[in-house]
Amino acid sequence: MFHPTSPIETERLVLRVHVPEDIDSLYEIRSRPDVNTYLYSEAMSRAEVQAKLDERIAKFSKLTEPGDSLLLAIVRKDTGVLIGDVSLAWLPGDHRQAEIGYVLHPDHYGQGFATEACQPLLWIAFEDLNAHRVRGRLDARNTASARVLEKLGMRKEAHLRENEFVKDEWTDEIEYAILIREWTA
Ligand SMILES: CC(C)(COP(=O)(O)OP(=O)(O)OC[C@H]1O[C@@H](n2cnc3c(N)ncnc32)[C@H](O)[C@@H]1OP(=O)(O)O)[C@@H](O)C(=O)NCCC(=O)NCCS
Structure with a gap:
């Protein structure tokens, strides 16, 4: 179980739950086609982003x-x-699995922020949720995302050939993961 009662701090970042005032910043990110290139989603309207933000505050x-x-x-x-x-998704079932994900504004790419922001999520997964394994999944063309997972210490476990049909084309998916004993070591 993990209920964030206060913001989480890293060296350069603060991670906190969403608040209604995040709408403008979130819209700026999610309305961009380039951000969505390797996501299942498309560029969103303001109303769609508002609905997403409301859902995050209520459920996530x-x-x-x-x-x-x-x-x-x-x-x-x-x-x-x-x-x-x-x-951080706590996956359903009895297998003690979790999955991380990340989306940044392009103005802030390439400075190690995604990697830095994910490090506390591994702590939460292994320490608070008692996860056995944490995975990350990505479109095989998303080199920056693969690099983030490698920098977090994850292993490439699978390259699935054309296992999904996304945005009118067959796409490859790659899965990375780290086990609790690898993370502890
Ligand atoms: C994936 C994403 C979160 C990475 O964020 P970031 O803050 O730039 O990540 P980091 O700076 O921690 O690490 C990125 C690494 O990828 C490398 N990289 C970036 N673009 C690259 C490219 N086109 N080809 C190869 N490597 C690339 C960077 O050099 C860096 O590696 P390095 O530290 O060894 O130099 C960001 O690109 C993003 O938000 N993309 C859109 C949403 C998305 O695709 N999310 C992931 C879904 S699986």
């Missing part, structure tokens, strides 16, 4: 049982700007 602000997801805003300490979000 704590992890109580398997099946729950946590979505946290990433805020830069130096500017106070919301630059993206990270997610």
Whole structure:
């Protein structure tokens, strides 16, 4: 179980639950086609982003049982700007599995922010949820995302050939993972 009662701090970032005032920053990110290139989603309208934000605040602000997801805003300490979000899904079932995800505004790519923001999620997964394994999944063309998972210490476990039909084309999916004993070591 993990109920964030206060923001989580890393060296350069604060991770916190979403608030209604995040709408403008979230819209700026989610309305961009380039951000959505390797996501299942498309560029969103303001109404769609508002619905997403409302859902996050109502349903994705704590992890109580398997099946729950946590979505946290990433805020830069130096500017106070919301630059993206990270997610931790506690996967349903008895297998003690979790999955991480991340989306940043392109102005902030390439500075190690996604990797830095994901590190506390591994702590939460292994320490608070007692997860046995944490995975990350991505479109095989998403090199930056693969690099984030490698920098987090994950192993590439699978390259699935054309296992999904996304945005009118067959796409390959790659899965990375780390076990609790690998993370502890
Ligand atoms: C994936 C994403 C979160 C990465 O964020 P980020 O803050 O730039 O990530 P980091 O800076 O921690 O690490 C990125 C790494 O990828 C590398 N990289 C970036 N673009 C790359 C590219 N086109 N080809 C190869 N490597 C690339 C960077 O050099 C860096 O590696 P390095 O530290 O060894 O130099 C960001 O690109 C993003 O939000 N993309 C859109 C949403 C998305 O695809 N989310 C992931 C879904 S699985």
